[in-house]
Structures are given as C-alpha cells and as structure tokens.
Amino acid sequence: MIDKLKQARLDKLNKIKEADIDPYPAKCERTHIIKQAFDNFDEFSKSEKEIILAGRIRMIRAHGGLTFANIEDQSGQIQLFFKRDEIGKEEYAMLKNLDMGDFIEARGILFTTKRGEQTLNVGGYKLLTKSLLPLPEKWYGLKDEEIKYRKRYLDLIMNKDVKNLFIKRIEFINNIKEYLNGNNYLEVETPILESVPGGADAEPFITHHNKLDTDLYLRISLELHLKRLIVGGFEKIYELGRVFRNEGISTQHLQEFTMLEYYCAYVNYEELMRFTEDFYTAIIKKTFGTLEIKYQDEILNFKTPWQRIDFREIILEKSGVDIEKHPSTEDMQKVLREKKIKFDKTVGRGRLIDQLYKKLVRPKLVQPAFLINHPLDISPLAKKKDNSENKVQRFQILIAGSEVGNGFSELNDPIDQKERFDAQAKLRTAGDKEAQMTDEDFIEALEYGMPPTAGFGVGIDRLFMILANQENIRDTVFFPMMRPKKTRKI
Numbered sequence: 001m002i003d004k005l006k007q008a009r010l011d012k013l014n015k016i017k018e019a020d021i022d023p024y025p026a027k028c029e030r031t032h033i034i035k036q037a038f039d040n041f042d043e044f045s046k047s048e049k050e051i052i053l054a055g056r057i058r059m060i061r062a063h064g065g066l067t068f069a070n071i072e073d074q075s076g077q078i079q080l081f082f083k084r085d086e087i088g089k090e091e092y093a094m095l096k097n098l099d100m101g102d103f104i105e106a107r108g109i110l111f112t113t114k115r116g117e118q119t120l121n122v123g124g125y126k127l128l129t130k131s132l133l134p135l136p137e138k139w140y141g142l143k144d145e146e147i148k149y150r151k152r153y154l155d156l157i158m159n160k161d162v163k164n165l166f167i168k169r170i171e172f173i174n175n176i177k178e179y180l181n182g183n184n185y186l187e188v189e190t191p192i193l194e195s196v197p198g199g200a201d202a203e204p205f206i207t208h209h210n211k212l213d214t215d216l217y218l219r220i221s222l223e224l225h226l227k228r229l230i231v232g233g234f235e236k237i238y239e240l241g242r243v244f245r246n247e248g249i250s251t252q253h254l255q256e257f258t259m260l261e262y263y264c265a266y267v268n269y270e271e272l273m274r275f276t277e278d279f280y281t282a283i284i285k286k287t288f289g290t291l292e293i294k295y296q297d298e299i300l301n302f303k304t305p306w307q308r309i310d311f312r313e314i315i316l317e318k319s320g321v322d323i324e325k326h327p328s329t330e331d332m333q334k335v336l337r338e339k340k341i342k343f344d345k346t347v348g349r350g351r352l353i354d355q356l357y358k359k360l361v362r363p364k365l366v367q368p369a370f371l372i373n374h375p376l377d378i379s380p381l382a383k384k385k386d387n388s389e390n391k392v393q394r395f396q397i398l399i400a401g402s403e404v405g406n407g408f409s410e411l412n413d414p415i416d417q418k419e420r421f422d423a424q425a426k427l428r429t430a431g432d433k434e435a436q437m438t439d440e441d442f443i444e445a446l447e448y449g450m451p452p453t454a455g456f457g458v459g460i461d462r463l464f465m466i467l468a469n470q471e472n473i474r475d476t477v478f479f480p481m482m483r484p485k486k487t488r489k490i
Contacts, residue, residue: 002133009132012097016130019094023130028105030054035075037110041118045110053078053120054105054128056157060098067095071104079119080106087124101131150485152478162475168287169464169476173240175283176260176460183275185236185262190225192218192242196439199223199381201351202245203433205255218244221457222261223381224442227410230265231450238262240460251472252402252462255481261457269382269393269409272454273370276397276407277304280368284467295400295469298366307369309398311357314371319360323353323375324390332356346431348423350377363401371396380420380436382408397458404463407456414446 016023031052037044044051055071055078065084070077084092098104108122136154148155156163177187195214197204199221208215222239229237243259264272281302285291291302316322319339326332332352336343341359343352353375365371374394376384382392397405411417421443427435465476474480 005134006132009099009130009134012099013130013132016094016097016127021094021127023127025126025128028054028128029107029126030105033075034071034073034078037078037120038076038118041110045112048109050107050109050123051120052105052107055103057098057100057102057104060095060100062095065092067092069098071106079113079117080108080122080125081111081113081119082122082125087122091124098127099131099134101133101135102127103129103131146482149474149480150482165468165470165475166478168468172283172287172464172467173258173460175286177240179279179282180238180262183236185238185264186234188226188229188234188237188239189241190219190222190229190239192244194219194225196437196441197221198436198439198442200243200245201434201436203247205244205246220245222259223455223457224439226261226263227450227453227455228442228445230263230410230453231445231448235265235451236263251474252465254461254473254477257462257473257477258460259457260460261455263410263453263455265451265453267454268452269395269407269454272407272456273395276395276405276456277306277370280397280405288467293467293469295466296471298400300366300368300400300466302368307367309365309369309371310373311371311375312373314365315353315357315361318364319356321356323356344432346427348377348427348432348435350375350379351427351432351434354378362398362403365398366400369398371398379408380424381411381417383411383413384416399463400466402462402466404466405456405458407454410450410453410455412446412450412453414443417446418443 013023029052034053034055037051037053043049053071053073055073057069058072058077059068059070061068067082069080069082071080082092082095104125104127106120106122106125108120108124111119111121113119136158156166181187193207193209193216195216197217197220200223202220204217204220206215206217221243222241226237226239238261240258240260242256244256246255247253249255264275281291281304284293284302293300293302312323321335321339323332326335329349329352332349333343333345336352336356339356339360341355343355372395373385373391374382374396376390376392379392379394382394385391385393393409395407396403411420421436421438424436425438428437461473461476465473468476470476
C-alpha cells in the first residue's frame, strides 16, 4: 500500500520537474508567520496588504475552478483559497500535483469567507518541498507506541498535544535557567567523556578513544567536575546536561537523560533545602500556573512548607523494619529474604537498605516531601551529621512515590572521602557494577581545599513527567533510546 502511494507521489514529482519547477528550492519569501496574519487580520484585510505565508499542506480539495487548502506552520493553521481565473490556468493546473504533507508558500490578501473563516486569497504560490510519503493518518494512524517513539517527527506532525507537551518542557527548562540565573548562579559545562565516572551509583557506558588508545566512560552524573569548579573558586554554579546510565528500561528510567545539578559554597544542606523548596514552587507555578498538579489519580499539593520525613522512622512505619537493628550486610540480606525482595548478593548493606526502601516504602509517599537523615551506607559523597557516625546531611525530594531530587552537604574532607571510595571499591571488586570508582584526581582536588558546600541534582525528564501528568518518561523526550532496527533501503 505504501509503495503504491509513494509511487503516485514520485509520478507527480516527475511532472513537476518536467514543468521545469524546482521541487526543493532553497529560498522562501515568507513575510509573516500564520499567527501574525491572524493577529493583524483586520489591518491587513482592510488595507489589502499582500503577505506571503508558508507551511505544510494539511488539507487540499478542489471544486472545479476553485481549490481550498489548509497550511500549517509552527504558529498555527490557515485556509488558502485558489481561484483559477486569478492565478492562471497553468499554475492552477499544477495544483493537482500537490499532496497533503507538501510545503508551499502562498502570497495573497486576507479576507473572510461567507462562512466567516479568515482566509488567504492566493494570488500566487510556490512549491517548497514535495513530500514522497503520506502522513500517518492515511495508513497506520500512528497508534503503534514503538513507531511514535522511533518516528517522533510524525507524532509531532499528527498530534498537537504531543507538540504542545514538548513546548511546555522547553518553557519549563527556560524557567529553571531564569530562576537560577536570577539567583546569581552561573551556568557551566563539564566533560561528558571521563576517565573515571563518579557522582552516582550507576553502571556507565564505555567507549574508546582511538588516538589515545584508551577506554573512556560516558558520565553518569555532573557532580565531581562541578565540585572541582568549587575548589577553583566558583561559588554558585549549575549545569543542565546529558548523563548516561547503562541500566534497565522502565516507565521512569532512561539510559540517556537530562540532569540538573547546582552547587552553592558556604551553605549547608538545610539552607539548600529551603532554597530548593522555593525553587521548585516558583518554576512549577510559573510553568503550570498552579501549585496543585494532577498526576494520575492524585492531586499533588506543592504549597509550602513540605513535610520532612525521617529515613529510619518511615522505613520502620511502612515496613516494620528498624534498619539500625540490622547493622551488617548479612542482617539486611535476611530481612530482604523475609520480605521476599529479590537482591543481588554482591551489593553491600547500603544498597540492600535502598532496595527495601524503594520496594516497600517509597511508593506509598505521594505528596511532595523531603526525606532526611539517610544512613552513611547509601551516601558516599555526603558529609556526616554532627555527633553522628552513621547519618549524613542529605535530603531527597519525593513526589508521587518517586525520587525527584537529591541534595546534601558535600563531603570536603579528602581523607574521609578516600576511605569511602575505598569502601566502594571493595563492593565493586565483589561484583557490584554500580559501586563508585575511586577518583584519585578528585581526592587531590579536595586536598587543595573545598569550602563548605551544598549541592543538589535532579533528573529533569522524570520531574517533568510527573508535573505534566505523563505515565511514561519516554513521552517527555523527543527521541528515547530504542532497540536498533535494520536499515531501510531507500
């Protein structure tokens, strides 16, 4: 079916070329976008000002010597009116070689039809692009989820809601930058390729540098390079960048996603927690116009202050397990067996506690809240709490049963940091692929001195997914990773 439709369009393409018309010209003479035509309709129509519009044909129908068409650009859609007696027989005859999906420019004067539709009376037109394949509504309707992700460009053409969702995401990110810039944070960039990946518990992707003949890793977080910049004298910085984690696929996980991290010197995690609460509420209100956000069957209320939840206490309340009474890896393994939670025998106590929490506790925490007082075992980069050897100065933001933000007072004691890296290295040697590697250069940077600093990070895609009431994180990125397919012959 598709081959026949394509052949019909190829035949029209040949006729266009035979008429000595370039079906793919480089230049367009557009004077206004469609929204401007509507916004200035009364002025342009009364003065009979000629304008030139351009866009993709979304509808075309002929009635003898009259043809109506709709074209669409990014700003909107407008009706075109072609009259054979006005544009000439030859130009009018060439209209039969146009199809839905083609791009054209049309010059003319705006008027209102008898039915009250604001329309461009075309005095001349030019083909800008001849499309060779029909739009999805003509064949499979774009109902296949996999095709929507693989061919997002078709999804954007056919579904205004999808396009508007991505425009909203762009607005959301711009609001993030505006807020941070307005609070004197400087936007920076750090390397994607690293000799030692760090800053998160995740398995990295590996690549190879041919000239240097060395393996490199795609970064799993932005953290360690940003903290090097704090050592170098920057005091308030942030980065919005892509990070890569070689982990499983789910409705809330991507292998490549956008991370926001910001760091502020001379503050601790409590001060940064207050800033972050204000930051979230400000960008949510500006982007969505409200602090009450619908997500699935829940109304999430972001009005401050948010609840503060103690890590140990909430696990005890929701699971019946007091983690402090299970001080060893073996103890926690026994707990997970009793709770019938699958676990990797190579991971340490911290990861086992985290699995218990994620399985039995976090899904039950719906309203925006801060999770605090985490155990040291699961926080290798956070500063210990005063007068505590097993708790750290850390907070996580929880929304709708998901983690959407993580911050802490940064560990700036190089000796303590080395010991924690060594503990992680033992876990990695035992088989834990997500345990952090020892970054000797970062330890050396800390030895030069890093001021008291608090930092925060959040995966933008997951946060936006919840705020935009989407069920699958892949719906919030243009081109999510898919299983490779065989190359189609052209």
